[in-house]
Amino acid sequence: xxxxxxxxxxxxxxxxxxxxxxxxxxxxxxxxxxxxxxxxxxxxxxxxxxxxxxxxxxxxxxxxxxxxxxxxxxxxxxxxxxxxxxxxxxxxxxxxxxxxxxxxxxxxxxxxxxxxxxxxxxxxxxxxxxxxxxxxxxxxxxxxxxxxxxxxxxxxxxxxxxxxxxxxxxxxxxxxxxxxxxxxxxxxxxxxxxxxxxxxxxxxxxxxxxxxxxxxxxxxxxxxxxxxxxxxxxxxxxxxxxxxxxxxxxxxxxxxxxxxxxxxxxxxxxxxxxxxxxxxxxxxxxxxxxxxxxxxxxxxxxxxxxxxxxxxxxxxxxxxxxxxxxxxxxx
Numbered sequence: 612x613x614x615x616x617x618x619x620x621x622x623x624x625x626x627x628x629x630x631x632x633x634x635x636x637x638x639x640x641x642x643x644x645x646x647x648x649x650x651x652x653x654x655x656x657x658x659x660x661x662x663x664x665x666x667x668x669x670x671x672x673x674x675x676x677x678x679x680x681x682x683x684x685x686x687x688x689x690x691x692x693x694x695x696x697x698x699x700x701x702x703x704x705x706x707x708x709x710x711x712x713x714x715x716x717x718x719x720x721x722x723x724x725x726x727x728x729x730x731x732x733x734x735x736x737x738x739x740x741x742x743x744x745x746x747x748x749x750x751x752x753x754x755x756x757x758x759x760x761x762x763x764x765x766x767x768x769x770x771x772x773x774x775x776x777x778x779x780x781x782x783x784x785x786x787x788x789x790x791x792x793x794x795x796x797x798x799x800x801x802x803x804x805x806x807x808x809x810x811x812x813x814x815x816x817x818x819x820x821x822x823x824x825x826x827x828x829x830x831x832x833x834x835x836x837x838x839x840x841x842x843x844x845x846x847x848x849x850x851x852x853x854x855x856x857x858x859x860x861x862x863x864x865x866x867x868x869x870x871x872x873x874x875x876x877x878x879x880x881x882x883x884x885x886x887x888x889x890x891x892x893x894x895x896x897x898x899x900x901x902x903x904x905x906x907x908x909x910x911x912x913x914x915x916x917x918x919x920x921x922x923x924x925x926x927x928x929x930x931x932x933x934x935x936x937x938x939x940x941x942x
Contacts, residue, residue, distance in 0.1 A: 615826030618784045623866030623894040626937040627673040631900035633706035648913035656684045665922035671933030674702035693740030704743040711749045720763040733781035743784035746774040752797045772816035788830035795837035824864045846885035854889040862892040871902035884935035903928045
């Protein structure tokens with residue numbers, strides 16, 4: 612477990628976060644098309660080269676999460692993605708789940724799949740240089756319908772734990788991502804209650820499979836109201852509610868790297884900065900996707916003459932979040 616602990620500590624090193632560039636082929640293709648870019652494997656490769664090779668990215672990003680397609684591709688000079696990123700001082704990671712699918716018996720809820728053959732895939736990813744992996748479980752809030760249900764909570768927690776145990780057996784650090792979605796009009800209190808219940812189940816399942824918490828990175832949602840709620844919480848309110856839920860996690864947890872969850876880039880950064888004013892035994896950093904890469908895609912939109920503009924847009928957002936987490940005072 613020593614190597615997993617060392618890598619996990621590097622992933623949440625002071626002043627650094629993790630870039631999530633692991634959209635599936637379908638999702639990435641859709642985003643490219645909306646930006647006016649033809650959705651081809653080559654354009655997906657070009658876009659992720661743009662992100663990965665942004666000047667100074669390693670100053671604020673400890674790692675980048677890719678999808679399977681990207682780890683099978685190369686930079687323009689023929690260097691494999693994992694090797695190229697590692698040469699730039701950034702840890703390469705891989706999304707290993709196969710997506711959230713409708714959960715039998717639980718209408719409106721999902722369970723994330725991808726455990727079949729996972730051990731073999733992890734062995735392959737380790738061989739080609741992946742240092743860490745990611746698995747995302749998704750939960751919806753609907754207080755009137757009693758969601759998330761106990762069945763969805765437990766099914767996904769068990770899958771997250773089985774994935775995490777398999778990763779550590781392969782020498783790969785697992786990012787454990789239980790995401791309670793912002794979809795809906797629920798209150799910040801509803802989000803806190805649902806997230807606390809989800810985390811409790813995840814902790815229990817991780818313990819049952821002897822997962823070393825010092826060798827994982829938790830990637831949770833912030834505690835925030837639904838995107839259709841009437842009132843918007845302040846950064847201080849989000850920070851206080853989020854840290855209160857997280858305090859149930861043991862001190863030995865390597866760190867927490869928040870997902871942005873559909874927040875605007877500016878709001879996600881403001882909430883992250885507010886959290887740094889709370890004293891916790893583990894680092895509180897970022898593992899944002901859309902909040903970092905959307906500005907880059909908008910600036911580039913497939914134009915080869917605008918690569919530097921796209922990279923600057925990414926670098927600016929990463930730098931803003933890195934600056935936010937640098938304000939943290941050690942516990």
